[in-house]
Amino acid sequence: TASNIESLRQPLVAGSLQIQQQVIPQLANLGEGGLDVLMEFLYERRNNPATWVDGKVYQVLSSSDSPKAKEFLQNNFPSGIVPLKSDSNIDYSPIQKLLAAQDFQAADRVTLQKMCELAGPTAVQRKWLYFTEVENFPATDLQTLNTLWVVHSEGKFGFSVQREIWLGLGKNWDNLWEKIGWKKGNNWTRYPNEFTWNLSAPRGHLPLSNQLRGVRAMASLLSHSVWS
Numbered sequence: 001t002a003s004n005i006e007s008l009r010q011p012l013v014a015g016s017l018q019i020q021q022q023v024i025p026q027l028a029n030l031g032e033g034g035l036d037v038l039m040e041f042l043y044e045r046r047n048n049p050a051t052w053v054d055g056k057v058y059q060v061l062s063s064s065d066s067p068k069a070k071e072f073l074q075n076n077f078p079s080g081i082v083p084l085k086s087d088s089n090i091d092y093s094p095i096q097k098l099l100a101a102q103d104f105q106a107a108d109r110v111t112l113q114k115m116c117e118l119a120g121p122t123a124v125q126r127k128w129l130y131f132t133e134v135e136n137f138p139a140t141d142l143q144t145l146n147t148l149w150v151v152h153s154e155g156k157f158g159f160s161v162q163r164e165i166w167l168g169l170g171k172n173w174d175n176l177w178e179k180i181g182w183k184k185g186n187n188w189t190r191y192p193n194e195f196t197w198n199l200s201a202p203r204g205h206l207p208l209s210n211q212l213r214g215v216r217a218m219a220s221l222l223s224h225s226v227w228s
């Protein structure tokens, strides 16, 4: 086991994203020694912006039953690995916790709820967003929300991922719905049971934006100046 662990250290530190993705669960299955390597890795990278590789490591450490790993995260990353910055004093830690636990369905609901808070008390009551509210969202908060989603989804989910696909499709909405699994032929994907609440979903599948009131709010979100 000890030499097993050593042989995984190098690919973890220097491998391609794909190699890192494979090696992280392997190390997590090698007991305390493997978890030690993962903790060291996360610690060494603590002053760099978090990537989804860090997110994966954080997630396997937090879901391990090792008290040492739990204590390590508590001491070094008490609020996770993404800085929870907000210009409007909004607490994004509930989303951080849900995403780290890979509860994508609850995280999706709380994301909408926090965006309504960001828009103000009338949006909180209404429970959906006007496009004019979305246009005025502070870049800081959108950046925080998006980074949380990207980092904790192996780079699969988040507004920036949806935007990239949308631009790649020449901003064609119908093609976007197909591509991200929101529509199949003439049929809308039904909320909540027909959506895929895990990483087997298509890229860009989450977070959801209900299209019942049209595309304008989502268009504002994907066109926001923060992404350019």
Ligand code: UYC
Binding pocket: 128, 177, 182, 183, 188, 189, 190, 191, 208, 209, 210, 211, 212
């Ligand atoms: N729903 O179909 N959706 C709801 C989506 C549409 C509808 C919630 C997404 C099409 C109704 C979420 C898609 C449509 C309700 C989503 C989708 C439709 C509802 C819960 C693929 C009919 C009941 C939170 C684009 C043809 C609530 C919320 C209501 C709910 C998401 C119907 C997250 C991504 C056009 C009747 N749908 N939604 O936002 O408001 O309400 O009446 O998009």
